[in-house]
Amino acid sequence: MRRGISALAAAGLLAGGLTACSDKGDDGSAGKIGIILPDTASSQRWGSDDPKFLKAAFDAAGVSADIQNAQGDKSQFQTIADGMISSGVKVLMIVNLDSGTGKAVLDKAKRAGIATIDYDRLTLGGGADYYVSFDNVTVGRLQGEGLVKCLAEKKYPKPVVAELHGAATDNNATLFKEGYDSVLQPKFTSGEYEKGPDQAVPEWDNAQAGTMFEQMLTQRRDIKGVLAANDGMGNAVISVLKKYKLNGAVPVTGQDATVQGLQNILAGDQCMTVYKAIKQVADAAADLAIALARGERKKVDQTIKDGETGRDVPAVLIPPKPIFKDNVGDVITEGFVTKAQLCTGDFAALCTENGV
């Protein structure tokens, strides 16, 4: 029996129900979802963790997802997006390489009637339907607090602190900085710490972070702490510190709980990292994407302000967790890394020593 529009509206089905039918794939399924990841060099996560957890989430729901990686190339990013749009994806999920190219892709998708999700990085001015990420200001605050904790253990009087920020084109780098500035700036202002050199690392390029840090260290050999915005850049800093026999003496921060970062922590060369439960963001993003593909718009509790348009973007923001030497094992318990991955070679003894 056919029900009229008003009957559907009365039953509260108009907003979701009608669109759901028209947006369903020919076979009545959710249709295909396209996902573009940014690169495989700036962090372990993009080549391994995110694709793994995203695939698992879509597989579990029986929805087909096309997950591709732009390898740090903005024109490749756009080519992949064009291919996905013309292949008829119902939803496009992106991690932008910068807001400009991200917005161009989101605009194109919207013109083709495709729903969009910003995954991990907010595209400024992009107008995505949702933003699914971590509480990134808290990520930065945990880095700042972590560095303070490790510097307190060293008991350096008025330590000089250097900073290597993430890419200036990544809105997350701005949010991380906002977080650690809230902890470190008051220490600089009060004179408890001395502000050392600081620089943003283009494209989060790990090798360039190492080169930049070596220049900083040759100018200021008395650097006593380094706020490095992720584990890859932290590892580049640690390699330089090793060259000058300063590793372990100069606490370095990180983020992403990479295998290398966790091993640097076990070795005493890295102060801390920030564990971000990628399975949780992947599951949340997949859930929203599948609903969007069926023409449904799920309600989420949070929003994030797009500084460019002033729009409050509906958001899911997962809380991050700090990891120090004494809780490295938590990352294994969470199922993010395995003991076999972490406790290889020389690290086997360090794992035993630290109860991992």
Ligand code: BGC
């Ligand atoms: C992500 C980090 C990552 C960095 C470099 C940021 O946008 O949030 O997890 O380490 O990009 O890829």
